[in-house]
Amino acid sequence: MIMGLYNYWVVVVLMMIGFYIVIAHGNLIKKIVGLSIFQTSVFIFYISMAKVDGGTAPILAEGIKQYSNPLPHVLILTAIVVGIATTALGLALAVRIKEAYGTIEEEEIQEKDNLDC
Amino acid sequence: MDISSSVFLLIGSFLYISGGVGILRFPDFYTRMHAVGVTETLATAMILIGLMLLNPEGLVLIKLIIILIMTLFISPTASHALASSAMQNNLIPKLDKNEVNEKETSSNS
C-alpha cells in the first residue's frame, strides 16, 4: 500500500510545509513564498495522478501505444500561469504596504492600525 | 557508442559534484565562484557531448550543438557578472592568513 500511495503523502507533506510557512511567519514576503510552495505541491499532485506506467509524453508519434493522460497537463498549464499572476499582484501589494506603513511585518502593521483607530 | 557516452556522462556528473563540494568547502566568495564557474562549464559540455554521442544524427544533434555553444557563452559570462559586481560593491577577497591578521591589527591600532 505504501508503494501505491507514496506520491500523495509526498504532496501532503509539501502542502503542510507551505501551509505552516503561511500561518507561522509574520513577514509578508515569506508568506508569499509559502503560498508558492503550496501551489507547486498541488501541481505535483495533479501531474502524479496523470502518469500511466509505461506511457510516454502525450505527443503522437509512430509506434507508441500508451500515452500519459493529457488532461491534467492542460489544467496545470493554466494553473501555473494564473499562479504567477497572483504572485505578481501579491508582491505589488507588499511593495505598496511597505511604502504606506514603513514595514512588512504583520505584527507591526497591526500595531500601527490599532494606533490609528 | 554507449560506453563512450556513459564515460562522458560520468565525467560530467563527477565534475558537478566536485563543484558542489567546492562551494561548501572554500573559504571565500571569490574562490567559490572560481570553483563553480570553471567546473560547471566543463561539466555541462561533457554531459552534452555524452548526449550527442547517443544521438549521432538528426535534428536533435543540431539542437544539442546549439545548446553547447550557448552554454559556452553564457556560463562564463554569468560568473564574470557575479564576480565583478562583488568587486564593485567592495567585497574584499580574503588574502593570505598572515596578511589578514596584519590588516586587522593595523586597522585596530
Next chain:
Amino acid sequence: MKDLLSVIMLLGIYSLLSACFFVAMDAVDVAFTEAAVGAGISTLLMLVAITMTGREENPSRHKPALALIVVTITGSLLIYGTLDMPYFGLAQDPVHLHVAPRYVNDSMQEIGVPNIVTSVLASYRAFDTFGEVVVIFTAGMGVLALLSVVRRPKDIVIDSSKIDSFNKCMHEEHLILRIVAKMLIPFILLFALYVQFHGDYGPGGGFQAGVIFAAAIILYTMLFGMNTARRVINQSATQLFAAIGVLLYGSVGVISLLEGKNFLDYRVLSTDPLAGQHLGILLIELGVGITVTAVMVIIFFNFAGRGNDQQNKENSDS
C-alpha cells in the same frame, strides 16, 4: 532563515527541481512552463520586490506551537483521506477512463495536431484558455494600478545627451556583459518565435513563448538601464499589445459565432475543417503569446520603475 535573498534562491531551486520532476512524469509541456515561469520570472519578480521592501526579516516574537498543532492535525486528516485514493500509475485509474481516451484517440482525426496537450488546450478546452488570458491581462492591469508612477511633464523631458554620457561611462563597467548580451538577445528572441510556432509538434505554445520573449526584453532592460529601455520600448504600445492579444482571441470566437456555430468553434474558419482548426489554433496561440509578453514586460517595468523612482527621490531629498 533570516535572509530573504537565500529564501528566494531556494525557492528558485525548488521550482527547477519540480520542473525536473514533471519531466520524469512525462509532462513535458508543464515542465517547460514551470521552468520558464517558476524558476525564471517568479524568482526575478521576487528579487525586484525585496530590493524595495528590505532584505532582512525581523525575528518573530510569537511562538509557533499553535501553528504546528494546526498543521499536524490538518496533515494527518489529509493522509487519512488519501487512503482511499487510486494507486499511482495504474492504467485503469478513474482519471484515465472518462474523457481522456477520447482526446487521445480522436485528436488526430478531429484536429490533426500531434501534440495532444496543445490540441486540448487550444481547441477542446479553448474557453478555459480564454479565461486564463483574461486573468493574466487583469493581473497586468492590477500591477499597473498599484505601482505605476504618474510622471509629471517636467520629468518626461529626458535629456538625451545626459543619457548618452551616462551610457558611455556605464559601458566601461559592464563591457563584457553588454557585448555578450547583444550577441545573445537575437537568439533568445528567435528561440521564443520557434517555441511559439512549434507548439503543435512538440512542447511549447503561447505561454512559454511569451515568457521567453519577455525574458529577453528584461535582460536588455537590466543591462542597459531603465531610461534607455523606456526609449526603446514604448510604454503605451506595450499596454496596447496586451489588449490586442485578448481581443484577437475573443474575435476568433466571435467570428465563429457570426458564422452560426458555437463560440470558438474553429471548423468554420476555412472550407476544410482540419485547416480551420489549424488556423484557429495558430491565431489564438499568437494572441496568448502577445498578451503574456506584454503583461510580463508591464509588470517588470512597473516594479523596476518604482524602485528607480524611489532611489531618485531619496537621492534628490538627501
